[in-house]
Amino acid sequence: MIKFGMAGKSNILEKCDIREVADYCFKIGLDLFEYPIVHGLPIHHEVIAQNVKSAFDGKNIALSVHAPYYTNFSNPDPAKIESTMGYVSAALLFAKEVGSDRIIVHPGSQRDLSRSDAMSIALENLAVFGNRIDLQEPNNVYIYLETLGIIRQMGTVEEILQMCSIHHKFVPCLDFGHINSRYCGLLKKEPSNYEDILKLCKDTLPENKINRLHIHFSKIIYGNKGERSHTTFADDIYGPDFEPMIDALIKLNINANIICESAGTQDMDALTMKQYYSSKVYN
Numbered sequence: 109m110i111k112f113g114m115a116g117k118s119n120i121l122e123k124c125d126i127r128e129v130a131d132y133c134f135k136i137g138l139d140l141f142e143y144p145i146v147h148g149l150p151i152h153h154e155v156i157a158q159n160v161k162s163a164f165d166g167k168n169i170a171l172s173v174h175a176p177y178y179t180n181f182s183n184p185d186p187a188k189i190e191s192t193m194g195y196v197s198a199a200l201l202f203a204k205e206v207g208s209d210r211i212i213v214h215p216g217s218q219r220d221l222s223r224s225d226a227m228s229i230a231l232e233n234l235a236v237f238g239n240r241i242d243l244q245e246p247n248n249v250y251i252y253l254e255t256l257g258i259i260r261q262m263g264t265v266e267e268i269l270q271m272c273s274i275h276h277k278f279v280p281c282l283d284f285g286h287i288n289s290r291y292c293g294l295l296k297k298e299p300s301n302y303e304d305i306l307k308l309c310k311d312t313l314p315e316n317k318i319n320r321l322h323i324h325f326s327k328i329i330y331g332n333k334g335e336r337s338h339t340t341f342a343d344d345i346y347g348p349d350f351e352p353m354i355d356a357l358i359k360l361n362i363n364a365n366i367i368c369e370s371a372g373t374q375d376m377d378a379l380t381m382k383q384y385y386s387s388k389v390y391n
């Protein structure tokens with residue numbers, strides 16, 4: 109079954125506490141909630157994690173955690189790599205505390221390096237990080253490496269698949285809004301690309317990974333460098349459209365968790381996707 113949810117608070121929840129957010133998600137029928145710690149692990153994180161956990165307890169809503177934005181596994185500076193690994197480890201800790209099985213991580217940026225140098229550095233550092241996880245106490249938290257939307261950022265579909273092959277706990281987070289932005293409308297102009305991308309994932313990933321795929325979806329305004337800003341389902345210029353994504357997932361029999369990242373309307377836009385999916389599967 110495909111599950112649907114939202115990232116962070118939508119506009120109408122802006123002033124609400126986490127208990128009210130959880131009650132609202134439950135009331136409108138969302139299956140997932142992505143909790144952002146994109147600006148770093150909060151102070152008193154144990155208390156915050158406990159509040160998040162208890163707010164969602166018993167509601168059958170699965171949590172994911174978005175790690176801090178400023179991670180970069182392609183940085184040639186060893187001190188900066190230590191910081192990146194620290195941010196990811198902090199997100200892992202927070203995920204364990206809230207009882208989530210996944211964190212979402214941005215792989216980084218090539219900056220002034222060549223693409224191939226940036227990729228080799230990322231692969232090397234991800235391997236080191238994988239070894240560190242192996243030495244930790246066993247846990248069920250997976251690390252989702254996200255496809256990114258700015259051309260100079262690391263994270264094409266192919267790069268993410270290669271990065272994920274390094275460790276059994278590394279899984280792709282396909283952000284289709286980012287993929288569409290990076291290639292200036294790839295999915296909006298030619299929706300059959302959804303199926304090609306998902307098929308590539310299915311052919312490349314082991315079964316346990318394809319069955320726990322994580323997807324971010326939003327319409328995103330882009331320019332010639334890629335992503336500019338997230339927009340809502342009211343947009344019909346940039347896209348992409350969600351229907352062909354869901355059709356392709358159903359056709360290829362892939363179960364994924366889909367998180368909507370619309371700008372402020374992520375609650376209603378997630379529901380729109382869920383309703384479309386239900387109409388396809390249950391009618």
Ligand SMILES: [Zn+2]
Nearest residue numbers: 174212214254
């Ligand atoms: Zn992200």
